[in-house]
Amino acid sequence: MIADIRVQEAPFDPGAELLALEALGGGAVASFTGIVRGGDGLEALVLEHHPTMTMKAIRVICETAAARWPLLGIVAIHRVGPLSVGERIVLVAAASPHRAAALEATAFLIDWLKTRAPFWKQERFADGRTSWVEARAEDDAAAARWD
Amino acid sequence: MIADIRVQEAPFDPGAELLALEALGGGAVASFTGIVRGGDGLEALVLEHHPTMTMKAIRVICETAAARWPLLGIVAIHRVGPLSVGERIVLVAAASPHRAAALEATAFLIDWLKTRAPFWKQERFADGRTSWVEARAEDDAAAARWD
């Protein structure tokens, strides 16, 4: 199983990443892309992380997915730093011979990335205010589905 | 809710399709791509369909998804005609403000497309044999999850 894990400031291209997973010959590729959503005067998010820990935490998540589903490949890319409304934050994708495996692994990857990887989101508004995004019980519940 | 439904012989580009969904401002885009998987001497699939019915059937599936989840957009593209190993067969993708909605709708769309849209797959092997793919009880069970 190939796990391509990246934590980066630079943008990424979901199409190119999916192409790499499709080339593994599995027949089924699923993906989830998270994008900065606007509203309430939000101008940007700033994504902070724990630099020495982040890759390790995502690797554990990917290994857990690979142990649970028959996967040929995973892509997990998470951006850090300032991100404007409309920019992509995160991509998780999985390739498998089975569509249910690809889809479930993708849901698992994003649920665990949201609750088990050391990232924090700060919102920056047009009026200069900043605010840390609060963790949501709903996200914990989604992650707990996979326990 | 924008549903972009296409039944076509031509290839398609998942990256371009996802870009259109990302632009809807939902924050969450999920996708599933099905690809012709090789093995056992398979050279190609030929996808047959019921031309006057196919678009209608897919439209019903997309409308059902839109009634169940808060979706901003759906893309459902299914190819017909001869498809070589490694070629994409189908793409379903959904954009939503909520990641669970995008992911569940995507799983729903492919489960129902497999069982409630009039397509048939014929396998063509290197030795000249052809064989119609049998419907699988597993696919019916997956589709029945959403009943």
Next chain:
Amino acid sequence: MATLSLLYFARVREAIGLDGEAVDVPADVTTVADLAAWLAARGSGYADAFADLTRLRAAIDDRFVALDAPIAGAREVALFPPVTGG
């Protein structure tokens, strides 16, 4: 007798050797299953196509129907095996 357009797909099409045809259906053929049984009597390709009704599916005027659906009022009946797209 009512004239009906028939469409055949996949294995059904191959067994019969036709994409479809127009048929005049006797009055005692009232359901899709009756239609399949009536067609099966036409010869070996038809008999083969409709030998196992558990593996037959149908659509009337572009909507999936069960095999016990009445064909009264139908313009077009499509007969085919369980779908395998996606």
Next chain:
Amino acid sequence: MATLSLLYFARVREAIGLDGEAVDVPADVTTVADLAAWLAARGSGYADAFADLTRLRAAIDDRFVALDAPIAGAREVALFPPVTGG
């Protein structure tokens, strides 16, 4: 007294005004929760950062731990609010 590297992230970092620091921890500070309580006594920024332990999370040497985890043998302790990535 053991010397420990501390890392602060997000709201904790902002409240304290530092990314991290090295501290000499007294022997009676044995768990992450003890550490937070001990740090809270340092002043208003710290007190604010650690006022609500239900909203504090921690990692020791790059692994998430519960607040009752012992800090004996730790090289680095990171203190932060619940994560919100993805």
